Amino acid sequence: MNETIFSPLWPTLLAMGNFALVDAITPGPVNVPALRHGSQRARQPALGYVLGARLSYGAVVACMGLASAPLLQQLPQLPQTAQWLCTAYLLWLA
Numbered sequence: 001m002n003e004t005i006f007s008p009l010w011p012t013l014l015a016m017g018n019f020a021l022v023d024a025i026t027p028g029p030v031n032v033p034a035l036r037h038g039s040q041r042a043r044q045p046a047l048g049y050v051l052g053a054r055l056s057y058g059a060v061v062a063c064m065g066l067a068s069a070p071l072l073q074q075l076p077q078l079p080q081t082a083q084w085l086c087t088a089y090l091l092w093l094a
Contacts, residue, residue, distance in 0.1 A: 030057065
């Protein structure tokens with residue numbers, strides 16, 4: 001396999017992998033109820049809950065990614081503006 005084909009993808013794949021790992025192990029609106037279901041009942045109901053939550057989360061992320069591509073092409077200044085707005089929001093939270 002030619003490594004030069006995949007070399008531009010490595011930073012993106014690494015970032016996505018790290019995000020998936022952190023998302024999977026931190027408590028949140030999916031993981032806490034899944035832990036409760038898994039500890040109180042059999043594994044099958046908990047597995048169905050987690051599978052449904054993960055599939056719906058993946059669908060939301062895919063829709064956001066597909067919808068943002070044309071928007072970013074029309075408004076090239078949007079990423080820089082979003083970075084400043086997010087920075088201001090985090091400073092406000094602090």
